[in-house]
Amino acid sequence: MRHFSIPERRAEVARLVGLAPAELEHALRSGGLDESTADAMVENALGTLALPFGVAPGVRVNGKDYLVPMAIEEPSVIAAASNAAKRARKAGGFVAEIDPSIVVAQIEVHDVADPAGALARIEGAAAELVARANEAIGNLVARGGGARRSSVRDLGGGMIVVHVHVDCLDAMGANLVNTVAEAVGARVAELARGTLGLRILSNYCDERVARVRVRLPVEELASTRVSGLDAARGIAQASAFAERDVYRAVTHNKGIMNGVDAVVLATGNDWRAVEAGAHAYAAREGSYRPLATWRLSDDEQALEGQLALPLALGIVGGALRAHPGARLALALLRVTSAAELAAVAAATGLATNLSALRALSTEGIQRGHMTLHHRATGGPSERGPRTTNGSGACEPPAAGEAKLPR
Numbered sequence: 001m002r003h004f005s006i007p008e009r010r011a012e013v014a015r016l017v018g019l020a021p022a023e024l025e026h027a028l029r030s031g032g033l034d035e036s037t038a039d040a041m042v043e044n045a046l047g048t049l050a051l052p053f054g055v056a057p058g059v060r061v062n063g064k065d066y067l068v069p070m071a072i073e074e075p076s077v078i079a080a081a082s083n084a085a086k087r088a089r090k091a092g093g094f095v096a097e098i099d100p101s102i103v104v105a106q107i108e109v110h111d112v113a114d115p116a117g118a119l120a121r122i123e124g125a126a127a128e129l130v131a132r133a134n135e136a137i138g139n140l141v142a143r144g145g146g147a148r149r150s151s152v153r154d155l156g157g158g159m160i161v162v163h164v165h166v167d168c169l170d171a172m173g174a175n176l177v178n179t180v181a182e183a184v185g186a187r188v189a190e191l192a193r194g195t196l197g198l199r200i201l202s203n204y205c206d207e208r209v210a211r212v213r214v215r216l217p218v219e220e221l222a223s224t225r226v227s228g229l230d231a232a233r234g235i236a237q238a239s240a241f242a243e244r245d246v247y248r249a250v251t252h253n254k255g256i257m258n259g260v261d262a263v264v265l266a267t268g269n270d271w272r273a274v275e276a277g278a279h280a281y282a283a284r285e286g287s288y289r290p291l292a293t294w295r296l297s298d299d300e301q302a303l304e305g306q307l308a309l310p311l312a313l314g315i316v317g318g319a320l321r322a323h324p325g326a327r328l329a330l331a332l333l334r335v336t337s338a339a340e341l342a343a344v345a346a347a348t349g350l351a352t353n354l355s356a357l358r359a360l361s362t363e364g365i366q367r368g369h370m371t372l373h374h375r376a377t378g379g380p381s382e383r384g385p386r387t388t389n390g391s392g393a394c395e396p397p398a399a400g401e402a403k404l405p406r
């Protein structure tokens, strides 16, 4: 069977999203980042290091179908996301709920002789601190964002920490929030009567959580190799394993981050921040837990999955200002807010988790994964294009049923 070329896939994607093929060509030239832009982005640049950039078609979230850009070096992850998305779409797709874009500015003060008095004075000055914060980020306030409230905690040993909770709207928010932390720092230290310490955002964005769920009739999990009910039971059992064992929970979460990180990376977002926050959230109850869990319904008719993780993503600012490949990724997604991007990234994470668990709990991971792995290493490939009409030409996909030539 004929293997479709990258230009053929680009042409199909361009058609699907209404871009000129030349725009894709241009944005993805040199791995999406030219040397002079790279030179301006970081220090001591020698060049760029490219990753494969692919798409998972037909990921339905809150009733809308997305062509999801994924940057990842690992074979079978994009296929896994596509596979689960296809099954989920038939059942109505993923449902996501996203918190407001709250990121916390931390101001730490030490050598505080009277922490109780400091807390009282800082709580009494909450409105003043919020106003000072908002003065420093006037443009964000004008857009409808800004500092919402402040809080303070006694950390013991003469150390206190003040949080200013800032709605960063469509930005990831690190620089915005650092500006706030520095703007209010001196006043906080004055109120605390201590020594001003660090002024920096927290990457633990537990007020900016993306929650996504999916409900699949068990028959949507069936294959020629396994019944839907057996697959669903296996996935629920795999979830129980991860809920009981930290060694398994970490790998389970890796399978979620396969999807999340690939979207985060493709869209030019800060994946270190996402990773740090996700794993802290996984451990928020004192032990490390799976970020996603799966249950078979009581009547054994449906499998229900849910995922929650903090996701501070931006569709403005950061690397997006400069990176043509990341801007292309956002153009493919056609998202209009950071919350919408978080919804898609989370849904993609739940999708890769579902496919991994389905494979693991039925036939094992190696057949699907290694078949695609062999393509990268020069070994045998069983896969040909699925969307040819026999003459090799692409069949036009129906809306929401988008499939790409392989």
Ligand SMILES: CC(C)(COP(=O)([O-])OP(=O)([O-])OC[C@H]1O[C@@H](n2cnc3c(N)ncnc32)[C@H](O)[C@@H]1OP(=O)([O-])[O-])[C@@H](O)C(=O)NCCC(=O)NCCSC(=O)C[C@@](C)(O)CC(=O)[O-]
Pocket (backbone or CB within 6 Å): 074, 075, 076, 077, 078, 079, 080, 081, 082, 083, 084, 086, 223, 251, 252, 253, 254, 255, 256, 258, 352, 353, 355, 356, 357, 359, 360, 365, 367, 368, 369, 372, 383, 386, 403, 406
């Ligand atoms: C690999 C598959 C998808 C094969 O799955 P399959 O059932 O053999 O595939 P199929 O040939 O029947 O195709 C079914 C659908 O899968 C997708 N699909 C299938 N092949 C392709 C392809 N070449 N390119 C694009 N999409 C593909 C596509 O959506 C396709 O629908 P179609 O388009 O044909 O109507 C399946 O076995 C699978 O999902 N396996 C899991 C793979 C995985 O999780 N990989 C990650 C690497 S392992 C890891 O990092 C994490 C892990 C596993 O440790 C996490 C954990 O332990 O929880």
Ligand SMILES: NC(=O)C1=CN([C@@H]2O[C@H](COP(=O)(O)OP(=O)(O)OC[C@H]3O[C@@H](n4cnc5c(N)ncnc54)[C@H](OP(=O)(O)O)[C@@H]3O)[C@@H](O)[C@H]2O)C=CC1
Pocket (backbone or CB within 6 Å): 139, 140, 143, 168, 169, 170, 171, 172, 173, 174, 175, 176, 177, 178, 201, 203, 270, 273, 314, 316, 317, 318, 319
């Ligand atoms: N610990 C961490 O995670 C740290 C991360 N960073 C890095 O910081 C960067 C992210 O910072 P971030 O503050 O998001 O980016 P920016 O500093 O680029 O700020 C985003 C800017 O976008 C503009 N903007 C336009 N439209 C909107 C909108 N609708 N909503 C919000 N802002 C809008 C605002 O500028 P204006 O108001 O002027 O128009 C805003 O200042 C990333 O590169 C990250 O890696 C930096 C330090 C620490």
